[in-house]
Amino acid sequence: MSVGLLFDSTRCVACGACSTACKEQNKLPGPVDPEPTARTWTTVQTLEGQNVRRLCMHCLVPTCVSVCPVGALARTPEGPVVYDGGKCMGCRYCMMACPFGVPKYEWDKPVPVVGKCILCTSRVKEGRPTACAEACPYGATVFGTREQLAKEARKRIQESPSAYRDHIYGLGEAGGTGVLMIAAVPFEKLGLRTDVPKDPPAMRTWQVLANIPDFVAVWGCFLYGVHWITARREEVASGPGAGGHGPEGRSS
């Protein structure tokens, strides 16, 4: 059973308590940046008069985890998608690949690391809510299991259908995410990507990668076969007694 967050845009007043709480909890230096950066893992933005949080969606099948060549990103059984700065070599493929554009980088540092919300992994492991959910005075960010949150979101939409769009963002996006969002306006108006595929993007590469062992075997046999035939042909052509097979030294 994995946990996540529900963000309700209609209840958010953009007080920024979540951003500040996140900075404190995760000991991130500097002031809260206007947009997420490697040192500000969550921000609140106001677009079209609506407030919306930016943070990692904690995908059920995370694209970032699938692309990281050194396994610096991983999904924990509890749900948080975590980052190990000690493994990361800084290829930034996770930034390219994340369908929500979440991971950020320390461009100004000679020894940079990636920064992104880690769903307060240590707190979640102890069964406590995330710092941002605890800090939210208006119930705009609530913590719970994904099932609970989906139910709560549905309830809020059903109780006041005029106040919400009938769309729970994150239920189907990119194969489903741990963070869910509901709002009064279409999500693209809130600067969220609505072009993300429904199937987890990771499956598209896995379909190719999974074939590699078979491919190596078949291609290897084919190439050796070609070599065998051409070498044999040469042997036959050069008559009996000529033991030539394969390439001899180069003749200039």
Place this chain on the structure above:
Amino acid sequence: MNGSTALPSRRLNWGFWTVVFSILVVAFLGVTVLRFSKGLGAVTHLNDTFPWGIWIGFDLLCGVGLAAGAFTLTAVVHLFNLKRFEPIVRPTILTGFLGYTFVILALLFDLGQPWRIWHAIIYWNPHSVMFEVAWCVMLYTTVLAIEFSPVVFERLGWHAPARLVHRMITPLVIAGVILSTLHQSSLGSLYLIVPSKLHPLWYSPLLPLFFYISAIGAGIGMVVLESYMSKRAFGRNLEMELLEPLARAMVVALFIYGLMRLQAINRNQCWGDIASFSYEGKMFLVEFVLGVVLPVAMLSFRRIRTSPSGLVTGSFLAVLGFVMNRLNVSITGMERGLGARYSPALMEYTVSLGLVAIGMAVFAFAVRYLNIFPEGQREGGS
């Protein structure tokens, strides 16, 4: 051996190029210091919205692709047993090896923490295309080094190891072809994961195949261009009787590739983008007409193919089209999806050009001191 008549036999002006080279190397060293003391942001136009620039688009994607001549030619000579191509194998393997070294050096600039490049060896993630590319590039660079080593052994007079490599050549070449097939196509697979970001003019489930076939085409194109440049620089003849059939193979590869690209565009219903001359449409047209249609059309004519200048021009266009394709996939096609424009910083160009220049200098050095080109073909020779 006199296919060179149509080419100007003017030698390169070494003095001028030495000055250019020196300036470039000094600038390159300066940027290197800045890059490692101040971080990526200080020398590049990369940022959180546009994290990959020309060091990936040009240095990695083009560097690997243009070195594809090595695996193609070793397969032709050692597996298909077409021994007459043997004289151009050595320079091709050398360029391949230098090309891959160039790629790895460029990656050391691009990675945020390059001193951890070996992490890919100990921390595994077989679900990652990048992981697969890392391993293949590592292994294939080793294969190229071994394939090239007899040249060095010969020079040192070590005959036993040279013979050993000759005996192992078949499995080596097969391993090289397999590794190349895997990572050449995987560079395309890198972009399979961004269906919502890469423009549909370039996105396709067939990206790995596109990258593979176009690399073969461009790899052959590079073999022709290299022969031409060596001819100009070192006063050698252009081996027309070898290069002409290679050009034919290139035309076939490019033709198949072109058809498949058109079919993908048809499936993605992108004709509108082309017809409306959108930013992406224009960039695609330049790439495709200049880099695929034109070289295929030109080199289909025997007359053009057998004339050195026609052959070189056609190959040049194919290589240019290849480079444009990789830049379009990695930059043009991503700009709209990422919501940002990117044009490389001067210092990014400096690093890329500096590395190319150093690679060429090493090539020239190797040609002078090692037996790269077959004897008896030097200008004025038999």
